[in-house]
Structure formats: C-alpha cells, structure tokens
Amino acid sequence: MITLKVVDRVEILSVMDNSIDVLMGSTPVAKRLKRGSDAHSKPQLRAEHGVSMLVTTYEEDKKDSFLFDTGVTIDGVLHNMDVLEIRGNELHAVVLSHGHTDHTRGLMGFIKRYGRPRVPIVLHPDAYLKRKNVQPDGHESEHIPPSRRDLEAEDVEIIEERGPTMVIGGRALVTGQIPRTTPFEKGSPRQVALIDGRWQPDPWIHDDQAIVINVKDKGLVVLTGCGHAGVVNTLKCARELTGVQQIHAVIGGFHLTGPIFEPIIAPAGSALKEFNPSIIVPQHCTGWKATHLIAREFADAFVPNSVGTTMLVGA
Numbered sequence: 001m002i003t004l005k006v007v008d009r010v011e012i013l014s015v016m017d018n019s020i021d022v023l024m025g026s027t028p029v030a031k032r033l034k035r036g037s038d039a040h041s042k043p044q045l046r047a048e049h050g051v052s053m054l055v056t057t058y059e060e061d062k063k064d065s066f067l068f069d070t071g072v073t074i075d076g077v078l079h080n081m082d083v084l085e086i087r088g089n090e091l092h093a094v095v096l097s098h099g100h101t102d103h104t105r106g107l108m109g110f111i112k113r114y115g116r117p118r119v120p121i122v123l124h125p126d127a128y129l130k131r132k133n134v135q136p137d138g139h140e141s142e143h144i145p146p147s148r149r150d151l152e153a154e155d156v157e158i159i160e161e162r163g164p165t166m167v168i169g170g171r172a173l174v175t176g177q178i179p180r181t182t183p184f185e186k187g188s189p190r191q192v193a194l195i196d197g198r199w200q201p202d203p204w205i206h207d208d209q210a211i212v213i214n215v216k217d218k219g220l221v222v223l224t225g226c227g228h229a230g231v232v233n234t235l236k237c238a239r240e241l242t243g244v245q246q247i248h249a250v251i252g253g254f255h256l257t258g259p260i261f262e263p264i265i266a267p268a269g270s271a272l273k274e275f276n277p278s279i280i281v282p283q284h285c286t287g288w289k290a291t292h293l294i295a296r297e298f299a300d301a302f303v304p305n306s307v308g309t310t311m312l313v314g315a
C-alpha cells in the first residue's frame with residue numbers, strides 16, 4: 001500500500017475542457033473566473049475537445065503545482081495559461097493521463113516554452129503507441145501520440161512508469177495502470193494500435209491513469225483524464241492503492257458519450273452511488289446523457305465545469 005501525504009487543501013483549475021460558460025456564479029466548491037469591466041477587450045479563454053487541469057496542493061506553508069494533461073491543440077493550453085496568468089515555470093511536473101491526442105497535443109508547446117529547468121513528464125509507456133479508431137463503415141480516425149524522440153530532443157526528464165508514481169513530494173499519486181474489474185467497463189472496442197509493426201486490437205488503453213490526492217478531514221480527490229479505465233475501476237483502484245476508503249471528489253472525463261459507451265451509463269451510475277462522493281465534476285468525454293444522470297441522481301454533489309473554473313477542496 002502507498003502512503004500518500006495528507007494535504008490541507010487542493011485546488012483544481014480547469015485550463016482546458018470542452019465547454020465554457022463565463023456567466024456561472026461561484027459556489028463554495030467552484031470558484032468561477034472573475035470578469036472585470038475590460039472582459040471583452042482581453043484575450044478570451046478557449047474551450048476545445050480536450051482536458052488540462054492545473055493541480056495545486058497546500059500543506060501548511062508549502063504550495064506545489066503540476067499540470068495534468070495538455071489539451072488537443074499545440075497552443076490552446078498555452079493560450080489559456082496566459083489568459084489565466086498561470087506561470088508555467090512554477091510547475092513541478094506534467095502528468096499525462098494517457099497517449100490520446102486530446103490530452104497530449106499541447107505538451108510540446110508547453111515544453112518548448114517551460115521545459116527548462118527540467119520539468120519531469122510522467123507517462124505510461126503505452127502512451128507512445130500509434131493508434132486509430134476504426135468504425136464499422138471503415139472510417140478511421142488516427143491519434144497523434146507523444147513522440148519519445150521529440151521529448152528526448154528537448155532534454156526533459158521523462159518518467160515512464162506502468163505502476164504508481166508519486167509527484168510533488170508524495171502529495172499526489174499517479175495511479176499507473178488501473179485494474180479492469182467491473183463487468184461493464186471494457187475500454188474502446190474499436191481501437192487498434194501499431195504494435196510490432198502491425199495494427200492490432202488495443203481496446204484497453206492500458207496507459208489510462210488517474211491522479212489521487214488525500215485531503216485532510218475530507219478523503220480522496222480523484223482526477224480522471226478520459227476515464228478509459230472506467231470511472232468505477234478508477235475509484236476502486238484509488239482506494240486499493242492508498243487504503244483510504246472515503247472518496248470525497250471525482251473530477252474529469254468519464255468517457256460515457258456516444259453509442260458504444262452510453263449503455264455503461266446506468267451500471268456506472270449505480271456503482272458510483274456506493275462511493276457516495278461529495279463532489280462530482282463530469283468533464284470532456286462524459287457526455288450530456290451521463291452528465292444529466294449525474295445532475296439528477298447526485299444533485300448535491302454535481303458541479304458543472306467550465307474552462308477557467310477552480311474547484312476548491314479542503315480547509
């Protein structure tokens with residue numbers, strides 16, 4: 001079992017997500033971006049089909065930050081970081097949830113601007129796999145994975161790990177490969193990967209990993225990128241790795257959108273009830289049907305996200 005340090009509080013700032021609503025009001029959990037009288041003359045935040053979160057933990061007088069995922073365009077996250085006045089050179093790591101383009105494309109832009117002094121990049125080795133989805137009509141959509149050669153050329157520190165990794169001095173856990181145990185979370189059946197020079201079925205996306213943080217008097221905060229491992233498998237894994245049973249918050253993409261994944265909404269929704277999280281923030285690939293179910297069935301826990309919103313957990 002892994003001993004995860006307990007932090008006083010954590011802030012999760014949505015640097016990139018699929019949607020933005022600048023008019024939503026703040027709540028004790030969700031701090032919305034303040035807009036001054038010059039709001040329309042300044043550069044605007046962008047939303048895109050991708051994820052990026054700035055995670056900042058506080059423990060007494062110690063503050064540590066890292067970036068979880070980097071969005072789908074080369075410049076989108078950098079642009080939003082500028083608008084949000086995030087100083088990239090204060091980050092201690094970049095963690096990739098998996099290799100899909102909508103989580104990794106902004107990485108090289110980030111490294112070119114902030115890669116020195118060395119910021120460790122944490123990823124599962126399968127994140128480098130070249131992949132595509134093949135539809136029944138033969139249509140293919142290809143992913144652009146991060147390139148190990150390009151990363152090495154930038155002389156960054158690369159932490160390639162299949163198992164769990166700690167970042168920011170043991171205050172955040174990167175789960176590594178997540179065991180698939182539920183009967184309904186079965187990965188992406190239409191995905192193939194170029195392995196040993198040949199396109200082969202690769203439904204499981206083993207590189208999919210989550211972030212786990214233990215907040216004092218609250219419990220675990222679990223962040224998913226795309227949730228390809230399944231949100232229920234991910235929460236089970238967070239409990240098993242840390243020995244902490246209380247899931248306080250789950251934030252991120254749950255991958256329940258589109259015809260292949262919608263049948264998972266009902267069983268995942270009822271399994272989620274057993275964890276009874278106080279905060280649920282569906283993002284990105286969760287989809288409107290699952291988001292509606294969460295808003296209805298977890299009315300007190302549901303918090304809608306928007307690019308630029310900071311979720312606040314802890315004292």
Ligand SMILES: [Fe+2]
Binds near residue numbers: 050100
């Ligand atoms: Fe995604």
